Amino acid sequence: xxxxxxxxxxxxxxxxxxFWPVGIFLFFxxxxxxxxxxxxxxxLCAVIFAYAALISDNNSSNDNKPQTVATTQQxxxxxxxxxEEKRLQxxxxxxxxxxxxxxxxxxxxxxxxxxxxxxxxQKREEAERKKREKADKELREINxxxxxxxxxxxxxxxxxxxxxxxxxxxxxxxxxxxxxxxQTIESDGDYISVESPVSDLSFLQVQCFPETNLAKEQIFQLxxxxxxxxxxxITDVGEIMGYKVELLKIE
Numbered sequence: 001x002x003x004x005x006x007x008x009x010x011x012x013x014x015x016x017x018x019f020w021p022v023g024i025f026l027f028f029x030x031x032x033x034x035x036x037x038x039x040x041x042x043x044l045c046a047v048i049f050a051y052a053a054l055i056s057d058n059n060s061s062n063d064n065k066p067q068t069v070a071t072t073q074q075x076x077x078x079x080x081x082x083x084e085e086k087r088l089q090x091x092x093x094x095x096x097x098x099x100x101x102x103x104x105x106x107x108x109x110x111x112x113x114x115x116x117x118x119x120x121x122q123k124r125e126e127a128e129r130k131k132r133e134k135a136d137k138e139l140r141e142i143n144x145x146x147x148x149x150x151x152x153x154x155x156x157x158x159x160x161x162x163x164x165x166x167x168x169x170x171x172x173x174x175x176x177x178x179x180x181x182x183q184t185i186e187s188d189g190d191y192i193s194v195e196s197p198v199s200d201l202s203f204l205q206v207q208c209f210p211e212t213n214l215a216k217e218q219i220f221q222l223x224x225x226x227x228x229x230x231x232x233x234i235t236d237v238g239e240i241m242g243y244k245v246e247l248l249k250i251e
Contacts, residue, residue: 142248147176153196163239170234177230189219204242211246218250
């Protein structure tokens with residue numbers, strides 16, 4: 001005879017799991033289970049409920065127990081030692097940072113000093129180069145003129161004998177005047193006067209006014225009564241004072 005649906009074992013098991021009051025009721029009402037099976041089920045249920053009650057009681061006891069917090073008390077000396085160690089580490093880090101900043105500052109200052117020195121050196125080299133170029137150009141201009149060589153005694157005699165004729169013959173021309181002796185050196189180097197070594201009791205002389213940097217530099221190298229050769233252009237002839245010359249260079 002086929003069992004009814006509520007008498008089937010798998011139905012009862014599912015009901016016990018998901019809806020236990022109905023499942024237990026149908027289990028005990030099922031005529032297909034013997035008395036021993038039912039008594040065993042009752043015993044098993046009793047054991048399960050007793051075990052569950054025991055676990056629940058233990059959990060409640062544990063929850064009601066006061067929590068004991070273990071606190072570890074450090075030694076004051078150890079705490080002080082650790083604080084001192086941290087302080088020393090901070091100071092060391094600060095010193096290292098200060099040393100790095102100082103080194104970086106010194107490096108930047110050194111680089112700036114080197115750049116300044118290089119710039120000054122370049123400026124000096126450029127100034128010297130321009131000075132040389134200017135001196136070379138000036139010397140080329142000086143040497144570009146055609147100089148007529150004449151003795152200073154001849155100039156002085158010609159001016160003494162006839163200043164007008166001397167002015168006509170010499171004024172505005174370039175000469176190499178030889179045989180002169182330095183008689184006067186102006187304190188600022190603005191001019192020198194050169195005379196003939198032959199004294200004739202006259203005031204006639206050759207006054208030389210530097211027109212080039214070369215001539216200005218050479219004037220400061222002269223000495224009184226030094227014999228010189230004058231290169232320049234005669235610009236004036238006078239019957240009293242003699243000649244004026246635009247001085248280009250001295251030998």
